[in-house]
Amino acid sequence: MARRCDVSGKGPLVGNNVSHANNKTKRRQLPNLRSIKITLEDGTTKKMKVAASELRTMKKKAAQAAATVS
Helix, strand or coil, X not given: CCCCCCCCCXXXXXXXXXXXXXXXXXXXXXXXXEEEEEECCCCCEEEEEEEHHHHHXXXXXXXXXHHHHC
């Protein structure tokens, strides 16, 4: 399974570990993925992998939408 966000498409980044002796070895920086269940309009639930930063944005947008409705 891919380590990729289903919403934003964020995936792993590639970089280097750098030692004090300036030796460089490859490393991967993985996104902070969380598994969540989302209820769709037809009542079914779907399991998704979402980045924590995207989850925070989704909660913020939902709060703003609820504030404008009421």
